[in-house]
Amino acid sequence: MTSALEFHSVSKTFHSRGKTVQALRGVSFDVTEGEVFGFVGPNGAGKSTTIKVMLDVINDYEGEVRLYGVSAREAASRRGVAYVPESPALYEQFTPLEILRMALDMYDIRRADAEAWCMQWLERFSVAQNAKRRIRELSKGNVQRVALAHALVVEPRLLVLDEPLSGLDPVGRKDVVDILADYKRDGGAIFFTSHVLHDVERIADRFGFIHQGELLTTRSPRDLVSERADRFIIRYQANAPLDGEHAAIRDGEYEQELDEPALPAFLSRLQTAGGRLVTVKPAVSLETVFFKILEERRPA
Template identity: 70%
Template sequence: MTSILEFTSVSKTYSKRGQALQALDSVSFSIEEGEVFGFVGPNGAGKSTTIKILLDIISDYDGDVKLFGQSARQASSRQFVAYLPEAAALYEQFTPLDILKTALRMYGIKRADELDWCMYWLERFSVAGNAKRKIRQLSKGNVQRVALAHAMVVEPKLLVLDEPLSGLDPVGRKDVVDILQEYKQQGGAIFFTSHVLHDVERIADRFGFINQGRLLTTQSPRDLMAEHAKEFLVRYQSDSITEGQAVRPGEYEVQVSQQDLPQWLGRLNGEQGQLLEVKPLVSLEAVFFKMLEQHG
């Protein structure tokens, strides 16, 4: 696997009213090809500062940041990076079609099928019917869809998304999640922030939890929840063990405590049953608040 983004011991201090404010404190993480990395933390934790450093909006920091093996201080490192801010600032007098064509020209991309390519992405995000309407005439949700299409039309290798599902209805959220998962399967990498922790659980392969400028952990949501779970849902197949709820003939789900789990799994193995899944019964949100209490 090739590293798309690397932060190595990155620190940033602001001066506020003569006092030093530590925005980032020796933050290190990396993102690989085809990986979705969620960046989670309360307001003021350092998420926006991290994005600004990645994009070289902030350049006076300590440590090292690399994009595709190049220093992030070099403009060429962002040739294959697309960024979507939380509040997308699109030209209100432009149409969605204008916005996507402008994106291609800004990235120096020339396509013989420019019109068809732009319409393809507007269709993917269900805004093709508004292709020639002014941005100011669109709803917040449709503007967000146009902004996502704007990011995808340039075929980036890294998407940097700040609250990408903000303003979308449930149908829109599902559509976008499906498109992002397809993008990931094709090798694209995603760095995204979100206050909706359910989105992190659905999308992220790993996430970083940051608080007061310190990166407290980088793990998969499943691994972190397994660490904190006291109960697990076990799904299994067996002819002799029939505990819990029958899902279908010969297949069952049973709730088992963390303490009893090793013994229960040993029993299943001894009875020649088949383990299908072990899922921690705790939400990422619950773990999030627990970690805030521990490190607040």
């Protein structure tokens, strides 16, 4: 597989007002063609710095970054790369159609059907009905859709997204997830950052957890969850909740979280009490795994 993005032992230190902050600490990972890579971590973890390094906004770092084999310090590396920030700054006096036409011009893409091509992408993001309204007149969610259409209209090889589902309603989130899945199937590579680990579970083939500039692990969601699936959520029906911490779902229905060794005894008590088991599912999610990893790394 061809590497779309490579980070090799990248470190970056900031000096400000007599303070030194190491934003990245020997970060190494790669993203291949046709892969979706999620980059997650808390505020200040180093996600934005990582994007600025790959796009050459920051270039005084240690290590090496390559996009499709070309050093990120060379302008040629960004041919075929599109980026959507968390808060897109689109020209408010322009229309979505004008914004997309501008993208084609900036990438020197000449198409006889340019307007129809742009309208096709606005349609895919469900904003074609606003094609000739000013950006300033659109909702935050629709501006986000226009920004994503602006990135994809140029058919990039690598798509860099910062919180791509931010500001979207549930329908918009599903639409964007489906469009990104199509882009991936066509061989495009995606690098995206997110605070919302549920989004990573929905989109990413692999993810990296970054904390205080250090990449803690790079795995697939399925692998990491399966390794640590040692707790379960039990939903059951009974006249009263069984002993232990529980949550009432509705009258006569409860949820309880248990370690795996405690399951047999709990189910036996439930049967004795005349209750009925509804579901058993792993309690672990990427979010719980992330906090467990952080807890393990805290100084004693």
